[in-house]
Amino acid sequence: MSTPAAPDLFRSERIRRRRAVSRSVELLATAAALLAVAVLVIVVASVAKRGAGALNVDFFTKTPDFAALPGQPTGAANAIVGTGVIVGLAILMALPVGILTAIYLNELAPRRLANVLTLALDVLNGIPAIVIGIFVFVLFVNGHGQAAWKASFALAVLMLPLVARATQEVLALVPNSYREASLALGAAKWRTTFSVVLPQTVGGIVTGATLATARIAGETAPLLFTSSLAGNAVSHDPSQPLSSLPLFIFLSAEQADPKLHEQAWAAALVLIGFVLVASLIARAFTARSRQRLTGER
């Protein structure tokens, strides 16, 4: 048989061009991913490099002394304690409300209502932090003065949708057969929810809460109008404005003094360390608990 030589598909000009285009797009996509990783490395490395110098025991135990001479000890103990108090209170406010919200939405609410309320949470989640800050300023601070608990409230508003949505996600993973089994044994709905459903989700809720905490611990905007006029002394009193790490960084960075910049870098290192470690741990746990829950199905 004498068929005319088939055109060699793999050598044709057109194929070569299409492959070249595809190859170059693949290269660009890889480059984009590398770029993002590189930016992360550059930012973290420059924070680590510049912050490590000022990061010593004094940084955790001494309070800021802006008149300190070089070599004299100065630190950010008040900001560290203040951040602990503010964030801790915010967790106490947001966690119960967030979990109860998720229980209602997943276990009790009619489908329609649940959809609307979930949408409200998502919209709340999208409101800029600075707007929440202004809201709390208008609600509590204007005319009454700043206080750490007001800052906590602002952070709690940011945290609420994060906790609620994370809890909803793990609640949805609990198999319905568990609920049915418990109800069939005659357990009340509340008993079923608290003794059967919730224990399955503890891991997921803890990781969700940890991720949310990592998110809000670094927020500065809600603190500006609620807890920025703080003294330099270490204090635990939530009825007074307290210093905080994000504001310490923000205010020090605005000054021209290189020594303050060094302190700001050190504070940034502490903050970034906490945030990155917390989210990494939470992520590792999420992967595990999800595997467990979905694996059991």
Add this chain to the structure above:
Amino acid sequence: MAVASKPATGPAAFQRRGRFRPGDTVLYVLTLAAALSGVVLLVLIARELLMEASPAIHKFGSGFLTTEAWDKLDPHHPAQKIYGARSFIFGTAVTSFGALLLATPIAIAIALFLTELAPRGVRGAVGVLVDMLAAIPSVVLGLWGILVLGPFIVNTLAPALHGTLGWLPIFSTKPSVGSNVFAAILILTIMIVPIISSVCRELFLGVPQELKDGALALGATRWEVARGVTFPYARAGIAAAVILGLGRAVGEAIAVTQVIGNAVAIHWSLFDAGDTLASRIAGQYIGADTRIKVASLVYLALILLVFSLIANLLAQIIVRRVASRHRAA
């Protein structure tokens, strides 16, 4: 249908059993109250901002949006000050769209890399690292922006761009200090790339494998599969992701106020100082002393609120529509 297996819910379910269970009532009331808190907060935020901004709304009206002056003496009433949002709206638009323009292709490319190209091991690691980028607190990014990125722009990036592309209005001036609109765009880009790319990654993972296999079997290259199958399939979702990124860029106050220079001015060159709505609010936390100034600041917050409500509702509606379409499929 999965509906049948869901136990009956709501108060009716308790009553049907004919036994009064106080624990259930407590649970119901308590959780309902908590669940309403989101809506209550939304309403309260809108109400409080409207009320507090009302002096400025009454005084300046919608002219607030088009007035460029901020905290300037009124030429007509020498004892009074006037406030306007025009230069901040301009700054917000320029920085947000600039950041979106840079971030969207990068984010989509990263998502493509993570779903289609990367080997399994690399995929997880790079995915986590990109997510970590989103976890960096904005104040830390801003600090880095002032002290590292700013000098780099002044000494390296700006001379290069001004030298080669100086005929473009956006690169027409040379920056004297590191605080400028360009720095804000770059910082915002860093912040929103991980947001857009993580949504896109989920979307691309949701594209049915058989569609992609079909295209590959027809001889399509990887890029042709992405362009012809993945992108069209995920189009609506990508739009929602971009809107979410836009909302984030518009609302970011701290990192922007640290690097943008805080100038009440409208310049086309990105190397000049400017300001955004969110950044202006953040910059005025001290010295908001007169009632009209506080009201004007809250007015700015109100503009941000309205924008974020619209953007988020739009994005969420798109996301929900896409999700329900996928469930149906």
